[in-house]
Structures are given as structure tokens and as C-alpha cells.
Amino acid sequence: MFSSKFLAISILLSISCSFHFGSVISASNDNIINAKVERTIDISSQLVTITSQVVVLNKGSQAVKEYLIQFGDKHHDENLSYLSVTLVETKKKDVLKVSKYHNADSSFASYKIHLDDYAIPSGNSATLEIEAAFAHLLDPYPVEINQADRQLVIYNGRIYFPTPYMTETQTTRVRLPSSTGAESYTKLRPVTYSDRNINYGPYDKIPPTNDAATSGNEELRVHVENNTPFLTVENLSRTIQISHWAGAISVEEMLDVVHTGAKLKGPFSRYEYQREPGSNGVSSIRSWKTRLPAGAHDIYYRDEIGNISTSNVRVSSSSVYVDIKPRFPLFGGWKTKYILGYTLPAKNNLFALDTNTLTNGDYILRMPFIDHIYDNMIIDQATVKIILPEGANNFRLNHPYDVKRESDEIFYSYLDTIGRPVIVLSKKNLVEWHIQPFELHYNYKPFYLLQEPLLIVGSIFGLCILVMALVRTKTSLDGK
Structure with missing residues (x-):
């Protein structure tokens, strides 16, 4: 009896509270x-x-x-x-x-x-x-x-x-x-x-x-x-590799792009396309301009066939502009894939948190998550890999918007022993407003700068010892 009354009172109170909450x-x-x-x-x-x-x-x-x-x-x-x-x-x-x-x-x-x-x-x-x-x-x-x-x-x-x-x-x-x-x-x-x-x-x-x-x-x-370029980057794979020894940052991007406008119906006529460039194929995409950070050099642009020589580079005080012109114009539904790479001086994007780097070794990398690929760009999927020098640790990442951090990877290059740590980030549905810098803090002791020279010197010294040992060793086919 008591429990049933208590239950009824509880139900009335919950209903009253719900009405009160709704009214609020x-x-x-x-x-x-x-x-x-x-x-x-x-x-x-x-x-x-x-x-x-x-x-x-x-x-x-x-x-x-x-x-x-x-x-x-x-x-x-x-x-x-x-x-x-x-x-x-x-x-x-x-x-x-x-x-x-x-x-x-x-x-x-x-x-x-x-x-x-x-x-x-x-x-x-x-x-x-x-x-x-x-x-x-x-x-x-x-x-x-x-x-x-x-x-x-x-x-x-x-x-x-x-x-x-x-x-x-x-x-x-x-x-x-x-x-x-x-x-x-x-x-x-x-x-x-x-x-x-x-x-x-x-x-x-x-x-x-x-x-x-x-x-x-x-x-x-x-x-x-609307005949503006309907160009979409379906997949962007961006690799940023840091070299303290060379004092440089290498960036390479692999892009899968597609024309997402109205699809081309019927055959393509190269003759008509070149005869009437202003009116024939008005919705097609002939080229686009990519803007790289100031100081970019050693720029290369190629696809699966090889280097594409139709591109042009223009340098200004604040940016480097690359005229990307694929091997063929893009109509609706057409795709192309290319690679764009360049090198930056490390002093523009890599900073030491303490002037006495011989004892501290704390650095901060400040780079844009993506570059300006073309005006009014759309990127469906972007993956950014940051390859740090061997021996780097204590990673702390700050980004201006939400990104997904994937599992870290290991990258092996020349003279590596334990491999270089790789931070992997990904994000979907990006536009021009996402061209904002992220910050990656890490620790890198100066001792590791001597690792490669010591490996080279040690290898040469070991080879000399081996040659000396072989020269001093007497060998004979008849066993005498």
C-alpha cells in the first residue's frame, strides 16, 4: 500500500517537473x-x-x-x-x-x-x-x-x-x-x-x-x-618531413581531383575545343593556381607518367604561385592525379623554445594544415603526415579546429636505426577557411645531430679495419 502511494506520488512529481522544465x-x-x-x-x-x-x-x-x-x-x-x-x-x-x-x-x-x-x-x-x-x-x-x-x-x-x-x-x-x-x-x-x-x-x-x-x-x-570551376579534391595526402641536419622542411602532396559539375555527354572534340576556346567547353577546367608559402623552392609537379612541363611558377614577397595545368582539360566526371612537392627553409616554420638548444632541445613546428590549392576549393578527405627526426619525443599538438589523430607510424630512411616517428592527422570536408596553422611541440636532443656523421665515420673506419685485416691475412689455395 505504501509502495503504491509512493509510486503514484513519484509519477506525479516527475510529470510536474517535466512540464516545468518544458515551460522553462x-x-x-x-x-x-x-x-x-x-x-x-x-x-x-x-x-x-x-x-x-x-x-x-x-x-x-x-x-x-x-x-x-x-x-x-x-x-x-x-x-x-x-x-x-x-x-x-x-x-x-x-x-x-x-x-x-x-x-x-x-x-x-x-x-x-x-x-x-x-x-x-x-x-x-x-x-x-x-x-x-x-x-x-x-x-x-x-x-x-x-x-x-x-x-x-x-x-x-x-x-x-x-x-x-x-x-x-x-x-x-x-x-x-x-x-x-x-x-x-x-x-x-x-x-x-x-x-x-x-x-x-x-x-x-x-x-x-x-x-x-x-x-x-x-x-x-x-x-x-554557373560555369565556375567545380573542382573537388577527393583525397589529399600531405607529407611534411623535418630535417634538423639540413635545416629544411620538405612537403609533398598527392592529390586525386575530379570535376564534380555536369558530366560530359557524348564524345570530346579536341578540334572544336581549340577552335572556339571562349565558348566551347565553357564549363571545363584548363588550369588552376596553387599558392605555396613564401620561401618555397625546389618545386616539382608530376603525375603517373612523369614530370609535367606546362606548369609555371611566379614568386612574390608573400607567396609562391604555381600554375597547375594538367595534361588534358577536365570535363564533368573526369579525374586526374598529380604530385606537388617543394622545400621550405626550417627557420620560417621551426622555432627553438630556448636559445640554448645545446641543453634544452625543445622545438615548435608551426605549419598550415593544408595549402591553398585553388580558389573556392573543396577537399573531401585530407591526411597529413608529419615525419619528425629520429629521436624526437614528447609530442604536444595544438590545432585551430578539430582534427582526428590517427595511430602514430614509424618511417625509415638512410642511416636510421630505430626509425623516425610520424604523427598522422586526418580531417574531412575542408575549404579555404581551414588554411590555418597547427603547432606541434616536441623535444629533440642535439646529440642526435651527431648520429649520422658518427655512423658514416664508424662505417668507414670499420671498412678500413676490415681491409687491413684482409691484407695482412695470408691465404693459400694449397693450404701451405
């Missing part, structure tokens, strides 16, 4: 209002970038320390490559911490912005600038084209700003790739079309976004010509 969440959402939203959706290249400036108003009695953002569907969530949120009011536009937030009531992802030190007081507002980059959001339509055809793509998104909060007023601008005009686009009034922009809004009193409230009027569909 609802009240929290009701207390935050998007006073003004200005969005720009840029589809002028193969990347889609969405920049939103949101004025967040706190109508509650307590300071707001967290803010949720959404992108409206799984297609955007799965192809999100880069996300950055800054506070406009600060002079330096401080970057805020963003983490993924699990929302059981929604079929698409939410992201939590941690305001922390910049909490919005009651009755005040703050302006957030949200910048997001997406890969593989533009779908070719038609999916196959002839050699002389234009390339058309479709973008599907939302006109309204996806958000769990009420929005007072908002505008959306879609930036197009060229002034040739859109084939078709969603016409949700008020809407204006001018030059390279489609302007939607302003729209007032927009309710919070949820799955149930999704309607056809909110959907955005733009069908437009």
Missing part, C-alpha cells in the same frame, strides 16, 4: 527575439556561403548566455564545412565558441553559441555575425551536358532565416554567379531582381522554425547558370 525552455525561447536579420546567400562559385547578421534582443529578466542557430535541413547540416560566429560590437570581432546541440524535437541539427563573457543583459541587444560555408550544395541540372553547352545548377534552401526564436523583421539576398540572369527562382513577395542579386523581403513577424511549420512558401529554389 519555452520561456527561454520566448525571451529571446531576433529583432533584425540580414542574410546573404552567395552561390557565385561551387561553394555556398551564407552570412547572417542577427540583432539578438533579450526580453527576459536574466542575462542570455547561449543562443541557438540552425540551417533548416539535413542537406545543409551534412555539407557544412565551416562555421564561425563573431560579436560585431567588439572592436576585434571576437570569435565565439560554437558547439553542436542535440535537439530531440527537430530532424535537423542545432548549434549552440556560447556567449559566456559577452552575455546579453536583460533588456539589451547584441549583434551576431554568422558565417557558414557549405560544400556540394549546388546540384547540376541537367546532370549531363554536351561539350558546347552551358552548365546550370540548382540551389535549394530557405528564404526565411531558420531559427528557434521569433523574428521581427528580416531580408535575404541571393548573390548569383553572373549577370546572365537566372533561369528561374522562387517568387515570394516582396522580391526584386537586379543585376547579380535576388532580394527577398523585408518580411515581418516570422514565427520560430520547426519541422511542422515548414511550408512551400518558405522554400528557396534558384536555377542559374
Whole structure:
């Protein structure tokens, strides 16, 4: 009897608490209002970038320390490559911490912005600038084209700003790739079309976004010509090898690239392609420019056949530009594979933490995780291997964004005894915003610099002893 009453009371309390918890969440959402939203959706290249400036108003009695953002569907969530949120009011536009937030009531992802030190007081507002980059959001339509055809793509998104909060007023601008005009686009009034922009809004009193409230009027569909390079690096294997003895850092990259635009339908005519270079094969990719760090030298560019002599190198004060021109132009669905390597002086990227390296031996390597391969690049999978000198230990890695550290490996080269340690890192779905330096701290005692010379001297000395022993030893075939 007592146990049944206790169980009933427990159930009532849990239900009451759940209702109370739900009311707290609802009240929290009701207390935050998007006073003004200005969005720009840029589809002028193969990347889609969405920049939103949101004025967040706190109508509650307590300071707001967290803010949720959404992108409206799984297609955007799965192809999100880069996300950055800054506070406009600060002079330096401080970057805020963003983490993924699990929302059981929604079929698409939410992201939590941690305001922390910049909490919005009651009755005040703050302006957030949200910048997001997406890969593989533009779908070719038609999916196959002839050699002389234009390339058309479709973008599907939302006109309204996806958000769990009420929005007072908002505008959306879609930036197009060229002034040739859109084939078709969603016409949700008020809407204006001018030059390279489609302007939607302003729209007032927009309710919070949820799955149930999704309607056809909110959907955005733009069908437009886009002949910019749709070049994707399917796999990038990057090797960074450090040599304290030579004072140099060697970098080699193996790249598998593919044209991910509309596939070529029918045969390829080299004659027509060369006769009308401006109009025939307008969506093909003839070449692209790779930007290497300043000081890069001994550059080589080759594929499976051998060295490719059609490339050019241009040196500036801040970078080295390499004109990558494959053996054949790339049409939709075509692939190529090549190797690019170069050498850097160690003094530009390798630093001793103590000036007295004879006793300390602590170093820090500061290198970009990836290089600038081409404008608006997309890298599906990147693997970076850092080959350290033999004897290096105590590794400590700092990186500007999340990367996966794979199992360490051992690499053997000339005059190695125990092998060189290799740090292996990997990451998927990278874009230009990921060209940021990582830092690798390690310890390398100066004694190991003498290892190779001592091995050479010891080998020569041993060989001399062996020759002397053979010369002094008398041998005879008759045994006398």
C-alpha cells in the first residue's frame, strides 16, 4: 500500500517537473527575439556561403548566455564545412565558441553559441555575425551536358532565416554567379531582381522554425547558370618531413581531383575545343593556381607518367604561385592525379623554445594544415603526415579546429636505426577557411645531430679495419 502511494506520488512529481522544465525552455525561447536579420546567400562559385547578421534582443529578466542557430535541413547540416560566429560590437570581432546541440524535437541539427563573457543583459541587444560555408550544395541540372553547352545548377534552401526564436523583421539576398540572369527562382513577395542579386523581403513577424511549420512558401529554389570551376579534391595526402641536419622542411602532396559539375555527354572534340576556346567547353577546367608559402623552392609537379612541363611558377614577397595545368582539360566526371612537392627553409616554420638548444632541445613546428590549392576549393578527405627526426619525443599538438589523430607510424630512411616517428592527422570536408596553422611541440636532443656523421665515420673506419685485416691475412689455395 505504501509502495503504491509512493509510486503514484513519484509519477506525479516527475510529470510536474517535466512540464516545468518544458515551460522553462519555452520561456527561454520566448525571451529571446531576433529583432533584425540580414542574410546573404552567395552561390557565385561551387561553394555556398551564407552570412547572417542577427540583432539578438533579450526580453527576459536574466542575462542570455547561449543562443541557438540552425540551417533548416539535413542537406545543409551534412555539407557544412565551416562555421564561425563573431560579436560585431567588439572592436576585434571576437570569435565565439560554437558547439553542436542535440535537439530531440527537430530532424535537423542545432548549434549552440556560447556567449559566456559577452552575455546579453536583460533588456539589451547584441549583434551576431554568422558565417557558414557549405560544400556540394549546388546540384547540376541537367546532370549531363554536351561539350558546347552551358552548365546550370540548382540551389535549394530557405528564404526565411531558420531559427528557434521569433523574428521581427528580416531580408535575404541571393548573390548569383553572373549577370546572365537566372533561369528561374522562387517568387515570394516582396522580391526584386537586379543585376547579380535576388532580394527577398523585408518580411515581418516570422514565427520560430520547426519541422511542422515548414511550408512551400518558405522554400528557396534558384536555377542559374554557373560555369565556375567545380573542382573537388577527393583525397589529399600531405607529407611534411623535418630535417634538423639540413635545416629544411620538405612537403609533398598527392592529390586525386575530379570535376564534380555536369558530366560530359557524348564524345570530346579536341578540334572544336581549340577552335572556339571562349565558348566551347565553357564549363571545363584548363588550369588552376596553387599558392605555396613564401620561401618555397625546389618545386616539382608530376603525375603517373612523369614530370609535367606546362606548369609555371611566379614568386612574390608573400607567396609562391604555381600554375597547375594538367595534361588534358577536365570535363564533368573526369579525374586526374598529380604530385606537388617543394622545400621550405626550417627557420620560417621551426622555432627553438630556448636559445640554448645545446641543453634544452625543445622545438615548435608551426605549419598550415593544408595549402591553398585553388580558389573556392573543396577537399573531401585530407591526411597529413608529419615525419619528425629520429629521436624526437614528447609530442604536444595544438590545432585551430578539430582534427582526428590517427595511430602514430614509424618511417625509415638512410642511416636510421630505430626509425623516425610520424604523427598522422586526418580531417574531412575542408575549404579555404581551414588554411590555418597547427603547432606541434616536441623535444629533440642535439646529440642526435651527431648520429649520422658518427655512423658514416664508424662505417668507414670499420671498412678500413676490415681491409687491413684482409691484407695482412695470408691465404693459400694449397693450404701451405
